[in-house]
Amino acid sequence: MGAVNFQNAPEGSVTPFFPFGPMMMHAKMPSSMVRSLNKYTNKIIKDKEKIKKLDHSDKLVGKLKQELLIEEKELNRHMDFFNTIIGNFVQTELSRHFTKLADSTGISLNYKAAWIVRQFAGEFNPVHIHTSCDLSCVGYLKLPEKINEEWEEDYKDHHPCKGHIEFIHGSSGKMHQHTTLIRPTVGDFFLFPADLMHTVYPFYSDGERRSFSMNIQIDQQKINEKGEVESLDNSREHGYSISSGWKLDWMLPTKKI
Numbered sequence: 001m002g003a004v005n006f007q008n009a010p011e012g013s014v015t016p017f018f019p020f021g022p023m024m025m026h027a028k029m030p031s032s033m034v035r036s037l038n039k040y041t042n043k044i045i046k047d048k049e050k051i052k053k054l055d056h057s058d059k060l061v062g063k064l065k066q067e068l069l070i071e072e073k074e075l076n077r078h079m080d081f082f083n084t085i086i087g088n089f090v091q092t093e094l095s096r097h098f099t100k101l102a103d104s105t106g107i108s109l110n111y112k113a114a115w116i117v118r119q120f121a122g123e124f125n126p127v128h129i130h131t132s133c134d135l136s137c138v139g140y141l142k143l144p145e146k147i148n149e150e151w152e153e154d155y156k157d158h159h160p161c162k163g164h165i166e167f168i169h170g171s172s173g174k175m176h177q178h179t180t181l182i183r184p185t186v187g188d189f190f191l192f193p194a195d196l197m198h199t200v201y202p203f204y205s206d207g208e209r210r211s212f213s214m215n216i217q218i219d220q221q222k223i224n225e226k227g228e229v230e231s232l233d234n235s236r237e238h239g240y241s242i243s244s245g246w247k248l249d250w251m252l253p254t255k256k257i
């Protein structure tokens with residue numbers, strides 16, 4: 001990849017561009033997906049054996065009631081959604097840096113751990129990053145019934161943040177933003193670089209704030225003229241893979257750099 005240049009920009013043109021800092025993406029989940037993940041979670045939490053088997057809290061920093069792994073069968077139901085959004089993210093990320101995938105290559109998405117986060121009054125998630133992956137996400141499944149009343153009060157304050165998630169990058173600057181505070185709504189889905197710091201603030205209403213997260217590894221693969229993969233990049237340690245490697249239809253179009 002060479003240097004960015006604007007030699008073809010027409011006279012008088014104005015082009016904002018965003019070469020620095022991490023990109024995030026928001027998507028709204030279909031309500032059927034939210035319903036399915038809630039139904040799945042409601043079933044798991046009634047099953048003592050499953051709770052024990054799927055407990056993921058030792059691997060996570062959250063000061064929370066429960067963090068439970070999502071099994072492959074449930075996750076596979078939502079693969080079309082994930083593949084579309086993540087493909088879009090990678091493509092946008094490349095284009096905002098004025099670059100494209102190299103000739104005869106594509107990407108494959110390796111879905112790693114995915115887990116449900118159950119948060120109740122007073123609980124929180126300290127500032128952290130996700131390791132051994134490239135992208136992470138959070139999707140909101142449920143909020144306490146009276147959270148809007150709590151927020152109404154909180155928003156009378158100078159810095160409302162109860163039950164919000166905040167993303168933090170780099171250091172402060174007069175002309176750039178280094179934190180983003182988000183008030184979640186059921187159905188919100190955020191995709192972000194795994195090493196982007198984030199934290200979740202406590203709330204005090206009765207009821208559950210439920211979300212899920214997932215870690216994703218992106219591998220660039222070489223493909224031949226027939227569209228077959230020639231080599232797989234297995235150089236990185238895979239924690240465990242919950243998808244069957246790669247699929248051609250997940251790949252981005254290959255274009256010259």
Ligand SMILES: [Fe+2]
Nearest residue numbers: 128130198213
């Ligand atoms: Fe996280």
